[in-house]
Amino acid sequence: MSDVIFTRKYDEKLQMPMLYPSFSRTIKAMNGKTVEISGYMVPVDSKGSVYVLSANPNSSCFFCGGSGPESVMAIKFKGKTPEFETDDYIKVKGILRLNEKNIYELYYNLDNAEITGN
Numbered sequence: 001m002s003d004v005i006f007t008r009k010y011d012e013k014l015q016m017p018m019l020y021p022s023f024s025r026t027i028k029a030m031n032g033k034t035v036e037i038s039g040y041m042v043p044v045d046s047k048g049s050v051y052v053l054s055a056n057p058n059s060s061c062f063f064c065g066g067s068g069p070e071s072v073m074a075i076k077f078k079g080k081t082p083e084f085e086t087d088d089y090i091k092v093k094g095i096l097r098l099n100e101k102n103i104y105e106l107y108y109n110l111d112n113a114e115i116t117g118n
Contacts, residue, residue, distance in 0.1 A: 001055075001073070001108060003023070006020065006021055006069070007019070007020050007021075007022065011103060014103070021070075021100055022100075032095060033096060034093060035095075036116060037073065037091070038089065039073070039090075040058065040088070040089055041075075041084040041089075042072075042086060043084065051074075052074055053110070054067070054072050055067065055071040072108070073108035073109065074106040076109065078094070088118070090115055090117070090118050092116060094111055094113035095112050097111050
């Protein structure tokens with residue numbers, strides 16, 4: 001998933017520069033397809049209903065430790081959202097949805113996700 005280039009563009013609404021991705025052909029070919037990926041779960045909200053899968057543990061993930069935005073993926077589970085502890089390592093399968101324009105979402109999203117292992 002690291003085969004992406006980011007371009008910094010000024011966003012008028014936010015009044016600050018934001019990163020916009022340009023995905024490689026290989027990654028674009030996976031858009032809308034079922035993929036399986038593993039990583040560390042990081043809760044994003046206090047209710048524990050929104051999770052991000054990170055290539056790195058929480059202490060060194062994109063939000064807390066300096067990894068790039070290409071190292072995290074928003075997970076939207078099929079049905080009820082399971083509960084996780086920070087840094088639970090899991091494998092999930094779902095439909096990859098790339099995001100090139102909406103700065104309020106992550107660049108990588110996994111929709112209709114199901115746990116396939118740990």
